[in-house]
Amino acid sequence: MTRKxxxxxxxxxALFAAPAAWADLQFNMPRGVTPISHQIYDLxxxxxxxxxxxxxxxxxxxxxxxxxxxxxRRKKASQFHENAKVEIVWTTLPFLILVALAIPAxxxxxxxxxxxxxxxxxxxxxxxxxxxxxxxxxxxxxxYGFYSRLSLASLxxxxxxxxxSPWTDPHYLWDVNHPMIVPVHKKVLLLITSGxxxxxxxxxxxxxxxxxxxxxxxxxxxxxxKPGIYRGVCNQICGGGHAYMPVVVVAVPQDAFxxxxxxxRAGRTSGPPTMAQAKALMHxxxxxxxxxxxxxxxxxxxxxxx
Ligand SMILES: [Cu+2]
Numbered sequence: 045m046t047r048k049x050x051x052x053x054x055x056x057x058a059l060f061a062a063p064a065a066w067a068d069l070q071f072n073m074p075r076g077v078t079p080i081s082h083q084i085y086d087l088x089x090x091x092x093x094x095x096x097x098x099x100x101x102x103x104x105x106x107x108x109x110x111x112x113x114x115x116x117r118r119k120k121a122s123q124f125h126e127n128a129k130v131e132i133v134w135t136t137l138p139f140l141i142l143v144a145l146a147i148p149a150x151x152x153x154x155x156x157x158x159x160x161x162x163x164x165x166x167x168x169x170x171x172x173x174x175x176x177x178x179x180x181x182x183x184x185x186x187x188y189g190f191y192s193r194l195s196l197a198s199l200x201x202x203x204x205x206x207x208x209s210p211w212t213d214p215h216y217l218w219d220v221n222h223p224m225i226v227p228v229h230k231k232v233l234l235l236i237t238s239g240x241x242x243x244x245x246x247x248x249x250x251x252x253x254x255x256x257x258x259x260x261x262x263x264x265x266x267x268x269x270k271p272g273i274y275r276g277v278c279n280q281i282c283g284g285g286h287a288y289m290p291v292v293v294v295a296v297p298q299d300a301f302x303x304x305x306x307x308x309r310a311g312r313t314s315g316p317p318t319m320a321q322a323k324a325l326m327h328x329x330x331x332x333x334x335x336x337x338x339x340x341x342x343x344x345x346x347x348x349x350x
Contacts (some may be wrong), residue, residue, distance in 0.1 A: 164181065170238070173285030238258045240282075
């Protein structure tokens with residue numbers, strides 16, 4: 045027994061000596077990077093602390109009753125059947141709690157549906173098993189677009205290099221050849237649809253997911269607050285390649301975004317953005333080829349600013 049107990053301090057020391065492991069441990073939902081994801085997080089925390097308060101009151105009362113009014117103490121149970129005051133309190137209180145939860149929840153729900161006054165529109169189309177991103181002008185006509193597929197590195201790791209553990213690649217099944225590029229601090233309206241079966245566009249850091257349904261357009265708006273690479277997946281089982289159509293969105297500074305779009309529309313880029321190019325744009329490093337946009341290119345870029 046003592047030998048077994050002696051292991052305990054060693055175990056504890058090992059646990060506390062691994063701060064990196066603790067730092068990676070996350071139990072709560074992410075706060076995300078868009079106004080909606082922040083509102084959802086705040087709503088979640090509000091409901092969580094309300095539930096904690098209720099739990100403390102209800103289970104505290106229960107424990108107090110169990111301990112101090114147990115049979116061995118010979119307490120006489122008080123009777124309050126058909127007591128109007130008690131009936132009113134335990135009907136009104138839960139009602140007020142539900143109203144207190146419903147009001148902020150309804151406000152967030154209405155905000156998620158506020159699709160007006162967007163700065164940019166992007167049509168997102170899901171296919172078996174890739175995504176297409178098309179940047180639209182004010183009349184919702186596509187001005188520039190490309191397809192986004194699973195990265196070659198992940199494909200090779202699956203098919204050519206199977207003896208190697210896929211987990212040596214940190215972005216195995218999470219990288220694409222051409223990520224979607226969006227500007228930061230701009231309201232981007234996503235018009236989501238599908239070319240075949242139902243898919244779902246899901247990026248956790250953006251606070252939600254929206255189904256891509258053939259023959260329909262579902263809307264979602266994002267306003268990314270900081271440059272970064274945001275990864276997601278298709279979250280609707282859409283066939284054999286369901287696991288192989290990740291979503292990668294790179295949020296870049298506005299200036300870099302509009303220069304990139306102008307140059308891409310004018311055909312001055314070598315094709316759709318690669319991950320390396322998107323990362324450079326994210327750091328505000330605009331490649332030389334994208335600099336010095338002509339006035340007609342600037343006009344092309346400004347057309348998408350609705
Ligand atoms: Cu899918």
